[in-house]
Amino acid sequence: MRPAPVRQPGPARFCGGGRRANPVLPAGVSAGSCSVLGLKLGSRRVDVRLVKVDVCIASYRRPRGLQRLLGGLGQLCVGPDVDLRIVVVDNDPEETAREVCEAACDWLCHPLVYRTEKRRGIPQARNAALGVALGRADFVAFIDDDEVPAPDWLAELLRVQRIYAADAVRGPVLPVFESPAPAWLEPFFDRPRYATGQQLKTAYTHNVLVSTRALASLDRLFDERLGLTGADDSELFQRFAHRGHRIVWADEAPVLEFVPRSRLRLGWLLQRAFRVGNGSVFIDRHCRGLAPKRWQLVAQACWCIARGTAMQISFVWGGRPAATRGLQLVSFGTGRFAGLAGYRYEEYRRVHGA
Incomplete structure (x- = not known):
């Protein structure tokens, strides 16, 4: 059964990237209208099936963090078989992320969609992002607006997904302290790590790649009753795993999380x-x-x-x-x-x- 329709919030803004229309497609080929890319190798024509991935970001009043994240996404190394798009949902009624996204359109080499969700809540914003992505993408990758991915983050998530035929792939989150942290406090920000390919019981949206086909099999997406309490991601992925979908670990697909001084206590x-x-x-x-x-x-x-x-x-x-x-x-x-x-x-x- 497909999930209930996601509420379509706010007007969307789309930009196609400042330096080139799409860094993974030849000029003149539309990412939105093709799923197979023909390449000529010598006298042979090889069909490369494009994998459409939307990187989804829910943001609320973190313009500096969002700018830093978009900079990291602009440095991603992806192959010619990946059609990448960035989706930013601004959960602030004052649209504090709009200026950052509009400025990023001048230099980002990936298309970006900006959308507002004026109902305050983390699952509300994440569902709005899925409302953009589910009609187009094969996979969605979630990352938070206080994080930055490694350059091969997405390529590694996709590689592990292919090897293990996983429905979702989760990666490590490594802390970066914005202010010096007491030595005794630092270990409390370390998260467990596993061997690549190990199957897990849940996942979190701070670093995960998910099949949109698997998401569409759920009876609902993120539970909006958990608006500002947190745990909406763990709740969704527990249902996801209970339905039989496979979640695995990718240890070489890290993101950096910037920990502010206000959390170091x-x-x-x-x-x-x-x-x-x-x-x-x-x-x-x-x-x-x-x-x-x-x-x-x-x-x-x-x-x-x-x-x-x-x-x-x-x-x-x-x-x-x-x-x-x-x-x-x-x-x-x-x-x-x-x-x-x-x-x-x-x-x-x-x-x-x-």
Whole structure:
């Protein structure tokens, strides 16, 4: 069953790239009207099937970060078989991303679509991007507006997708601290990494390539009830994997995430843990086919709080990092309790970075 139609928000603006109409097609060939590109090699004609990819970005009041990201996307190395387009959805009613996108049209070598989504919310903006992409692209690649990809990021995601016949490919996110971070704090921004090809149970939109055909098989796209709470991406990809779609890891397809000073503190780590716990309860109760019973959720929250409290004794031999991990577990459990009481914590109401 195809997902319900995505609301078509705001007027779209399209630019075809400043230096050339499309860097992966010969002059005179329209990317929007062909799927097979004929190349002559000596006396032979070889048909190369174009893979249409839309890089989707949801942006809210981060013009500097968006400009930095578009600069990185302009440096991507893709083969002649990739028809690449960039889709930016501006979630700010004041359209703070418009000027950045219009300026980028003068130098970007890839087509760019700019669209506004005035309903505030991360899933609202992501669904708007999919509303642009699903009618054209074979794959969508999601990346955040505080990140920059490696030059071979997209090529590597596509390579791993082909090798493992994956429906989605997820890659690593490496932190870059905009201000010096305390040494004990830095490891808390490291994320797990896996061997290339390892199958995963979920993915996140900070670095992922997804088949549009697989997305179209879902009963809905990003859950807009999770507007500013976060977790809409993990919720979607849990449903995605539950439906039998394959998610694999690509360890050589990294993006850099720029971490602002406002996140380099214990309070933010605990707020993030609280938010993750809060959002996980919503997913457990509303977004899964077989939801746990309420007493099971209460028991899990109690266990997290008790375990995290007991871990405070590890400060004696593990120092501040060990105690902080315990406090994160307490915050996670408290967030789950708050979710059970009906409280929704909107972490993303505040913007970090610019």
